[in-house]
Amino acid sequence: MSDLLKVSSNPHVRSKVTTSSIMLAVVIALLPAAGFGIYNFGIDALILIAVTVGTTVITEYTYEKLMKKAVTIGDYSAVVTGLLLALNLPSSAPWWIGVLGGVFAILVVKMLFGGLGQNFMNPALAARCFLLISFTPIMNNFEVDAYSGATPLALIKGGESVNILDMVIGRTAGTIGETSMIAIIAGACFLILLGVIDLRVPGSYILSFILFICIFGSHGADPVYISAQLAGGGLMLGAFFMATDYTTRPITKKGQYIYGIFLGVLTGIFRLFGPAAEGVSYAIIIGNLLVPLIEKKTFPKAFGTKGGKAHE
Amino acid sequence: MAKLTFAGGIHPYDGKDMSKDKPIKTVFPKGDLVYPLSQHIGAPAVPIVKKGDRVLTGQKIAEASGFVSAPVYATVSGTVKAIEPRRVVNGDNVMSIVLENDEKYEEVAYSAANSLEELSKEEIIERVKQAGIVGMGGAGFPTYIKLSPKEPEKIDYVIANCAECEPYLTSDYRRMMEEPEKIVEGLKVILSLFDNARAILAIEDNKPDCIERLKKLTKNEKRISVKALKTKYPQGAERQMIYAVTGRSINSSMLPADAGCIVDNVDTVVAVYHAVMLGMPLMHRIVTITGDAIADPRNFLVRIGTNYRELVEEAGGFKKKPAKIISGGPMMGFALFDLDVPTTKTASALLCMSQDEVSQMEPSACINCGKCVEVCPGRIVPKMLSYYAEHYNEEAFLKHQGMECCECGCCSYVCPARRPLTQTIKSMRKIQLAKRSGKTNGQKKKQEV
Numbered sequence: 166m167s168d169l170l171k172v173s174s175n176p177h178v179r180s181k182v183t184t185s186s187i188m189l190a191v192v193i194a195l196l197p198a199a200g201f202g203i204y205n206f207g208i209d210a211l212i213l214i215a216v217t218v219g220t221t222v223i224t225e226y227t228y229e230k231l232m233k234k235a236v237t238i239g240d241y242s243a244v245v246t247g248l249l250l251a252l253n254l255p256s257s258a259p260w261w262i263g264v265l266g267g268v269f270a271i272l273v274v275k276m277l278f279g280g281l282g283q284n285f286m287n288p289a290l291a292a293r294c295f296l297l298i299s300f301t302p303i304m305n306n307f308e309v310d311a312y313s314g315a316t317p318l319a320l321i322k323g324g325e326s327v328n329i330l331d332m333v334i335g336r337t338a339g340t341i342g343e344t345s346m347i348a349i350i351a352g353a354c355f356l357i358l359l360g361v362i363d364l365r366v367p368g369s370y371i372l373s374f375i376l377f378i379c380i381f382g383s384h385g386a387d388p389v390y391i392s393a394q395l396a397g398g399g400l401m402l403g404a405f406f407m408a409t410d411y412t413t414r415p416i417t418k419k420g421q422y423i424y425g426i427f428l429g430v431l432t433g434i435f436r437l438f439g440p441a442a443e444g445v446s447y448a449i450i451i452g453n454l455l456v457p458l459i460e461k462k463t464f465p466k467a468f469g470t471k472g473g474k475a476h477e
Numbered sequence: 478m479a480k481l482t483f484a485g486g487i488h489p490y491d492g493k494d495m496s497k498d499k500p501i502k503t504v505f506p507k508g509d510l511v512y513p514l515s516q517h518i519g520a521p522a523v524p525i526v527k528k529g530d531r532v533l534t535g536q537k538i539a540e541a542s543g544f545v546s547a548p549v550y551a552t553v554s555g556t557v558k559a560i561e562p563r564r565v566v567n568g569d570n571v572m573s574i575v576l577e578n579d580e581k582y583e584e585v586a587y588s589a590a591n592s593l594e595e596l597s598k599e600e601i602i603e604r605v606k607q608a609g610i611v612g613m614g615g616a617g618f619p620t621y622i623k624l625s626p627k628e629p630e631k632i633d634y635v636i637a638n639c640a641e642c643e644p645y646l647t648s649d650y651r652r653m654m655e656e657p658e659k660i661v662e663g664l665k666v667i668l669s670l671f672d673n674a675r676a677i678l679a680i681e682d683n684k685p686d687c688i689e690r691l692k693k694l695t696k697n698e699k700r701i702s703v704k705a706l707k708t709k710y711p712q713g714a715e716r717q718m719i720y721a722v723t724g725r726s727i728n729s730s731m732l733p734a735d736a737g738c739i740v741d742n743v744d745t746v747v748a749v750y751h752a753v754m755l756g757m758p759l760m761h762r763i764v765t766i767t768g769d770a771i772a773d774p775r776n777f778l779v780r781i782g783t784n785y786r787e788l789v790e791e792a793g794g795f796k797k798k799p800a801k802i803i804s805g806g807p808m809m810g811f812a813l814f815d816l817d818v819p820t821t822k823t824a825s826a827l828l829c830m831s832q833d834e835v836s837q838m839e840p841s842a843c844i845n846c847g848k849c850v851e852v853c854p855g856r857i858v859p860k861m862l863s864y865y866a867e868h869y870n871e872e873a874f875l876k877h878q879g880m881e882c883c884e885c886g887c888c889s890y891v892c893p894a895r896r897p898l899t900q901t902i903k904s905m906r907k908i909q910l911a912k913r914s915g916k917t918n919g920q921k922k923k924q925e926v
Contacts, residue, residue: 171801171833172568172812174900176886178489178644179834184844184893240841282842282894411846416860418850467881468856469716469728 188241194352201348202341206256210341214251220267221247249289252342266292286453312338317397318442332396343399353405367404369425377433403445413453420463428452482707483717485854492645496767499775510782511819513571517611519545530557535585547619548609550758552780554583566804566811587756608752609759614742617823626734634738635676640713643806648763649743651776653687663750676701683708711885766792768829770799797831808886838895849888855881859888863898866905
């Protein structure tokens with residue numbers, strides 16, 4: 166018999182897209198927001214981003230080495246987590262906040278639940294909420310040289326007026342990466358064009374949020390108020406970069422719409438009726454918990470099966 | 478309502494340029510010919526010759542056994558050398574008739590029909606049955622059964638599947654370019670069985686020259702028309718084809734006839750023409766020999782039973798060392814571990830690749846990206862089904878409609894984590910089909926040859 170050839174099951178060709186190419190695209194898409202954050206808040210922001218990203222990568226590497234598992238930092242998912250967490254921190258936060266948050270995100274939320282693809286909450290957001298509850302004054306301190314301290318959303322909540330143009334560009338107080346709507350949308354467009362994310366979750370999230378504040382927001386359909394609510398806080402960053410996190414959003418198409426609507430309503434409730442001006446992070450991690458239920462209830466009907474009856 | 482496409486699917490690199498402009502070349506085999514008795518879905522054929530017998534081209538050498546089965550014919554003249562198990566494309570050893578070719582190609586006399594009108598419907602179906610015609614697109618289901626549904630008056634579409642959506646394959650393309658008349662004549666034969674039907678030549682729009690040629694040819698045919706479908710894999714899958722042409726959707730446990738359709742591959746339609754009008758049994762098919770390891774990729778008119786190695790030599794041999802050889806296309810074909818296997822009725826291509834990208838890929842953790850759901854033409858959730866299959870959770874697999882998978886390979890193709898989605902689901906399906914057939918005595922409808 167001649168030399169044996171390689172055999173495998175079909176298909177024998179694969180697309181070029183890999184997990185690491187997807188994660189790398191997300192990192193690139195976050196760069197405008199990160200870059201604007203550094204421009205806006207200065208060197209402190211850069212240091213905090215570097216510390217946080219370094220921590221998440223080192224934590225994943227160390228855990229996998231200690232547990233004698235294959236090292237997976239090459240897939241860039243830890244970089245994405247670190248970057249997202251850093252963009253959700255105020256630039257005034259001390260370096261150890263980044264370290265603590267990074268370790269919590271990777272070790273507790275991601276690795277202890279089985280690593281990439283197994284976590285039931287978005288690691289960056291879970292870590293942010295952990296920090297927000299534990300170190301509230303630090304996490305809510307938005308006072309830096311350039312800004313007085315109150316975020317636009319806090320100003321709106323207090324009944325004061327805000328400059329919409331500044332908010333869209335991002336010249337306001339806030340966390341490092343959330344302030345510039347333009348930078349975030351630019352990154353999001355890049356991901357949509359590459360097919361990494363689609364508009365199902367962000368679209369239904371944002372539209373249902375707008376609808377909710379129009380009905381319950383006591384400003385009616387005031388375009389200035391709505392724009393301020395959209396541009397302010399973490400809504401854009403959350404809707405395009407965190408609600409779209411593959412692992413913690415439903416995999417079914419119908420489920421993604423339901424999930425988006427749920428997030429919009431929840432964010433509306435938190436922002437309008439809660440004590441804090443912001444509510445995106447909490448809305449998303451609560452939404453994360455509902456994902457298994459949503460997936461179960463929205464399981465698609467197979468092609469040609471009327472009424473969705475399983476054929477056995 | 479024609480949709481001209483379907484939801485899901487992918488656009489892989491199509492590689493058709495390598496062989497699409499090479500005219501069909503007839504191959505005269507030199508070595509032994511091997512005829513597996515099971516080249517179709519259903520019961521294996523039974524040999525009616527014995528070792529030492531001399532047979533002629535076109536002589537029946539094995540008879541169908543039972544309802545779902547098909548006879549086998551000699552495609553050269555020569556002497557029966559052996560009846561023994563031989564390796565076939567999927568790696569199985571199948572009982573086969575081995576013929577020593579005397580290279581004289583002496584033929585039996587065929588009884589051609591004078592005209593289509595003279596033949597009754599029963600005679601037409603009998604001719605198709607006797608000719609041993611099976612679905613030549615790859616499924617290998619006996620064609621005469623397809624052509625005799627319970628209620629023939631309810632069939633309103635006869636679809637010639639000219640999609641050829643598998644990358645690299647150009648055999649159907651060449652057939653349409655070189656012998657379009659035979660396709661049209663074959664369709665007329667099939668149409669004569671179904672009084673209420675019209676025939677559609679469904680062609681992907683990446684073959685505009687075929688569309689134009691067939692449109693011109695069918696201009697004056699009231700019952701035959703051409704439809705250009707959007708190019709997307711797997712447009713040629715039977716259920717996606719029916720949906721694109723008629724807007725009707727059927728599931729895996731239904732037959733095309735349930736949607737009023739008869740779907741046949743281009744080569745099958747031509748075989749029907751040969752069988753009914755010329756009285757010739759199924760002896761030839763067009764095979765594409767292609768891939769970057771082949772010196773001169775091209776299309777051949779092959780006598781079924783010819784060894785693949787001879788076809789590779791006809792195509793100039795290997796210019797690079799092949800790492801992987803696939804019988805069929807890259808999406809649904811079988812990888813061969815040895816080239817010494819015979820062509821069968823369902824062999825559409827041999828793809829020889831100098832690189833095997835798949836074996837270099839390491840599967841990693843699923844990131845739940847949902848791309849498999851996005852592309853699945855069966856609208857199921859490959860990610861979950863693969864998980865259930867890996868954990869042998871039969872109950873959940875069946876409950877989540879795992880049997881609706883058509884094994885097209887789209888999910889594995891797109892998976893960024895390189896998980897073997899199609900492979901695991903396919904394995905579980907095979908187990909379930911085997912269990913089912915064990916219970917109901919061989920009533921399985923869909924399984925590869």
